Amino acid sequence: MSEAILEVRDLKKHFVVDHIGTFRRQPVTVRAVDGISFDLQAGETLGLVGESGSGKSTIAYILAGMYRPTQGRIHFRGLDLFSENGKRPLFLKKEIQIVFQDPGSSLNPRRTIAQNLAVPLQIHKPDKNIMRETLRLLELVDLPAIYMYKYPNMLSGGEKQIVAIARALATDPSFMILDEPTSALDVSVQGKVINLLMRLQSDLDLTYLFITHDLSLMRNIATRVAIMYLGKICEISKGSEFFQNPQHPYTQMLLSSIPVVSKDEEKLKPAKMIPTGEIPSPVNIPPGCSFNTRCPKKMDVCFEIDPDFVEISRQHFARCHLFGQTQKQG
Amino acid sequence: MVNKAPLLEIKNLRVHYKVYGGVLKVLDGVNLTVYPGEKVGLVGETGCGKTTTMKTALAILPVPPGVVVGGEILYKGRNLLAMSPRQLSNVRGREMTMIFQDPMAALNPVFNVEQQFTPVLKHAAKNHLSNKEIHAQAVLALQDVALADPERLLQAYPIQLSGGMRQRVCIGMALATRPQLLIADEPGTALDVTIQAQVLRLLNNLVDRLNTSIILITHSLGVVYETVDRLYVMYAGNIVEVAPTRKLFSNPLHPYSQGLMDAVPKLSGGGISQGISGRIPDYSHPPAGCRFHTRCSHVMEICRHQKPPEFEVEEGHKVACYLYGPKNQEAAV
Numbered sequence: 001m002s003e004a005i006l007e008v009r010d011l012k013k014h015f016v017v018d019h020i021g022t023f024r025r026q027p028v029t030v031r032a033v034d035g036i037s038f039d040l041q042a043g044e045t046l047g048l049v050g051e052s053g054s055g056k057s058t059i060a061y062i063l064a065g066m067y068r069p070t071q072g073r074i075h076f077r078g079l080d081l082f083s084e085n086g087k088r089p090l091f092l093k094k095e096i097q098i099v100f101q102d103p104g105s106s107l108n109p110r111r112t113i114a115q116n117l118a119v120p121l122q123i124h125k126p127d128k129n130i131m132r133e134t135l136r137l138l139e140l141v142d143l144p145a146i147y148m149y150k151y152p153n154m155l156s157g158g159e160k161q162i163v164a165i166a167r168a169l170a171t172d173p174s175f176m177i178l179d180e181p182t183s184a185l186d187v188s189v190q191g192k193v194i195n196l197l198m199r200l201q202s203d204l205d206l207t208y209l210f211i212t213h214d215l216s217l218m219r220n221i222a223t224r225v226a227i228m229y230l231g232k233i234c235e236i237s238k239g240s241e242f243f244q245n246p247q248h249p250y251t252q253m254l255l256s257s258i259p260v261v262s263k264d265e266e267k268l269k270p271a272k273m274i275p276t277g278e279i280p281s282p283v284n285i286p287p288g289c290s291f292n293t294r295c296p297k298k299m300d301v302c303f304e305i306d307p308d309f310v311e312i313s314r315q316h317f318a319r320c321h322l323f324g325q326t327q328k329q330g
Numbered sequence: 331m332v333n334k335a336p337l338l339e340i341k342n343l344r345v346h347y348k349v350y351g352g353v354l355k356v357l358d359g360v361n362l363t364v365y366p367g368e369k370v371g372l373v374g375e376t377g378c379g380k381t382t383t384m385k386t387a388l389a390i391l392p393v394p395p396g397v398v399v400g401g402e403i404l405y406k407g408r409n410l411l412a413m414s415p416r417q418l419s420n421v422r423g424r425e426m427t428m429i430f431q432d433p434m435a436a437l438n439p440v441f442n443v444e445q446q447f448t449p450v451l452k453h454a455a456k457n458h459l460s461n462k463e464i465h466a467q468a469v470l471a472l473q474d475v476a477l478a479d480p481e482r483l484l485q486a487y488p489i490q491l492s493g494g495m496r497q498r499v500c501i502g503m504a505l506a507t508r509p510q511l512l513i514a515d516e517p518g519t520a521l522d523v524t525i526q527a528q529v530l531r532l533l534n535n536l537v538d539r540l541n542t543s544i545i546l547i548t549h550s551l552g553v554v555y556e557t558v559d560r561l562y563v564m565y566a567g568n569i570v571e572v573a574p575t576r577k578l579f580s581n582p583l584h585p586y587s588q589g590l591m592d593a594v595p596k597l598s599g600g601g602i603s604q605g606i607s608g609r610i611p612d613y614s615h616p617p618a619g620c621r622f623h624t625r626c627s628h629v630m631e632i633c634r635h636q637k638p639p640e641f642e643v644e645e646g647h648k649v650a651c652y653l654y655g656p657k658n659q660e661a662a663v
Contacts, residue, residue: 051522156609186375186549187593191605213523216552216595220602243597257527258597259552261579265597274531275524278492 005175005207006040006063011072013058017283030282032058034231036072037309040175045201045208047222047239049215049254053282054228056211060179063209064098076175094124097168101180103160107152113138113163114148120170137166141196158189162196169200175207183212194221215258216265219243224315227251230282230290233309237316243268248318249295289321297322335407337543338364338387338426338511343401345379345386347613348394354613356382358567358621359401361640364511364543369534371554371575372547373590374564377610380547383564384513386411388428389418405511424454427504431516433496437488443499444468444484447506454507471506472499476532494525501533508540515547530557551594555579560646563587566611566621569640573647583649585626620651628653 012035018028033055040046050056061067063074065081065088074081076096081088100106107116117134125133135145141162152160161181168176178197182190198221201208212218218225219239226236227250235248246252252273260266277294280286286293292302299321307321345357356379364370374380385391387403389410403410405421413421430436438446447468452459459467465484472480475498488496497517504512517533518526534557537544546558554561554575561578563571563586571584582588589606608625611617617624623633632652640648641655 051524158609187551188375188590188606189609190595191593191602192607194602195604214595215523216597217602219597219599220595240599243599253524255597257524259527259530259550259556260597261551261555261591261594262596262598268597275527278494278525279522 003042004039005042005077007073007075008039008063009037009073009075011036011059011062011074012070013055013062013067014070028283031231031285032282033062033069034285036228036231036233038226038233038236040207040209041223042174042207043201043205044223045210045221047218047225048209048211048228049213049218049225050228051213051254051279053230053279055231055282056228057179060098060177060209060211063177064096065093090124094171095173096175096177097171097173098177098179099161099164099168099181102184103157103164104152104184106164107160107167109152111151112148113150113152113155116152116163117148117167117170120167124171133170137170140169140200141166156189157185158193161185161193165193165197165200169204172204174205175209177209177211179211180213181210182217183214190217197221215254216260227254230280230285232290232319233317234291234320235316235318241313241316245316246270247312247316247323248320249273249297249322250291251318253294289319334365336363336404337366337368337406338362338545339404340383340387341402341404343383343386343403344399345382345391346397346399348397352614355616356567356613357386358616358637360564360567360569362545362562362569364545366510366543367541368543368560369537369558370543370545371558371561372545372564373549373551373554373561375549375590375610378564379567380549380564381515384428384515384545384547388422388426388513389413390428419453423450424507425509426511426513427507427509429497429500429504429512429514429517432520433493433500434488434520436500437496439488442485442487443472443491446499447471447484447503450503451506467506471502474505474536475499475502477502493521494529497521497529498532501529501536505536505540505542509542512537512542512544513547514544516549517546518553519548519550526553551579551590563590566616567613568621568637568650570622570651571647571649573644577644577647583643583647583654584622584651585628585653586622 011033013033014029014031016027016029020026020028048056062069068082114134117137118130121130121133134148138145138147143162182193185193200206210222222239225239225242226233229250235251246255252270253275256269256273257275280293288304289302289307292298301321307319309317309319310323311317312323340360340362343357343360347354347356360383372380386398398411448464451464451467468484469480472483477483477498518530521529530553546554548554558575561573561575562569565586571587582591592603593605595602606625611621619635620633620638623629630652638650638652640650642648643654
């Protein structure tokens with residue numbers, strides 16, 4: 001096993017959205033990320049899957065340094081990403097880059113592609129020839145050099161996203177956060193972008209944190225998959241095992257909800273798990289296990305105690321009382 | 331199916347948008363038929379004209395900039411495009427209703443649910459309804475869509491409901507008048523996958539129970555695979571292929587349908603295809619001949635000049651591509 005390049009321990013991010021009570025002194029908080037721990041091995045793709053409001057983008061933004069965590073530690077190659085006093089050093093910013101969901105709004109529409117790509121180069125590689133670097137980047141992502149002089153609105157959605165990827169690569173990062181990079185694209189263009197990302201990963205030894213809500217996509221690219229629900233990871237395991245042997249009731253519900261297009265795929269869906277209920281508001285997360293409002297296998301204990309993260313089999317963790325019990329008895 | 335008269339028949343529909351700087355020739359001869367009690371799917375990428383087709387069918391196409399250049403839309407044999415507004419309002423909202431993609435935009439935020447139900451039900455019953463009857467019908471409609479505590483919900487405002495509940499209210503409203511045809515434009519796209527599965531199952535069951543015909547418009551192939559009987563594939567303002575759903579998935583014929591099916595990531599693994607190269611054409615200068623020829627890997631000389639007609643390959647399986655034309659088959663032999 002290769003070394004872990006990223007260690008996240010008990011990460012929490014709470015947002016204060018309102019104040020209530022006498023003199024409005026009591027804060028109302030949204031627990032967007034509520035105690036998350038995971039490791040990332042060098043060269044792997046960790047798929048982070050969850051529905052809207054589950055906190056997956058918040059994790060991305062914390063790792064990219066856009067938010068400070070409320071609590072918890074993040075170590076990147078042994079270095080603390082959020083030291084007590086202030087700013088992240090430049091060499092760490094260079095190593096961690098992010099690609100956003102909507103390329104239409106993440107590229108500056110008033111600048112040419114070359115100018116868009118030049119921004120990270122000016123900051124991180126001031127001593128290099130920027131024109132030559134820009135050309136190298138475009139070549140890296142298979143875009144013709146003429147694109148330098150185009151503006152983002154002259155490009156299709158897929159091409160814009162490819163430019164956004166090139167911009168993230170400008171600093172030669174080793175770790176990339178991909179926040180739903182293809183969900184704004186049509187399925188016929190998605191393949192091109194994904195294949196590009198996979199090729200870049202093997203050529204440049206990149207590690208990906210791939211955030212998405214598309215489990216079918218995850219099946220094809222992720223080394224490991226983590227499922228999030230209301231700010232917590234409820235299951236994490238190797239990709240292949242995850243799809244053949246899902247354990248957590250929420251994971252099963254998620255898998256059975258995916259619209260599929262062939263009979264082979266239908267076999268993989270846990271048929272007995274019919275999705276019910278709505279996702280609770282993250283302001284009012286139910287006590288105990290946060291999934292207890294929708295879980296078909298809920299027990300009394302689920303309403304009182306939040307389950308621990310348990311290793312069910314090798315490298316396969318789940319947060320559910322169904323598995324915790326056997327451990328207690330043993 | 332064949333012996334029944336079609337409920338809705340769109341024939342050679344051509345719609346343009348007149349905008350600053352030119353004319354966008356969006357719909358280029360769309361043919362689509364729906365039989366009573368049938369579930370029909372319409373898939374295609376963003377900007378291929380799915381919504382324009384359905385908006386024209388409901389006569390809610392914004393004119394201008396939209397212009398219907400040619401074709402007809404027959405509902406039970408009567409041309410909707412030639413109807414007077416009064417005749418049209420007898421059909422639309424009573425016999426034909428629609429569900430939109432974004433339930434937050436479809437519901438008015440300043441009225442509560444009951445106030446939004448009132449005009450719908452009044453219109454359907456030609457105003458012969460007392461407030462009590464309206465209330466009772468609205469409660470029934472909400473029970474239909476499996477919403478708990480309908481009495482309380484009727485007093486709620488859209489902002490107090492979750493996305494799934496809002497879409498259910500929209501479905502309830504669309505089916506409250508017991509229409510014969512329901513047009514659902516991406517009803518699950520704005521929702522999360524577990525909620526989408528619930529909403530689609532509910533819609534499917536209701537439509538079966540009420541024997542309503544439905545046109546399900548979507549860009550997600552998975553959604554139609556599990557619900558509809560017959561599937562239309564649309565590309566750049568043309569129907570390129572139509573077949574019974576399972577047949578289309580097991581044996582797509584048009585190069586565009588094939589590319590689209592390949593591009594869907596499979597839960598069973600097996601990697602991801604490169605997708606279809608190129609992009610949807612510019613509608614102000616669409617390519618001559620087959621509109622797909624600029625992206626097609628099987629392009630022939632004739633494709634560049636002449637628009638392919640529909641060839642019936644098997645019964646009910648039509649494809650607009652010269653690869654399946656009689657001439658080409660002879661040449662292949």
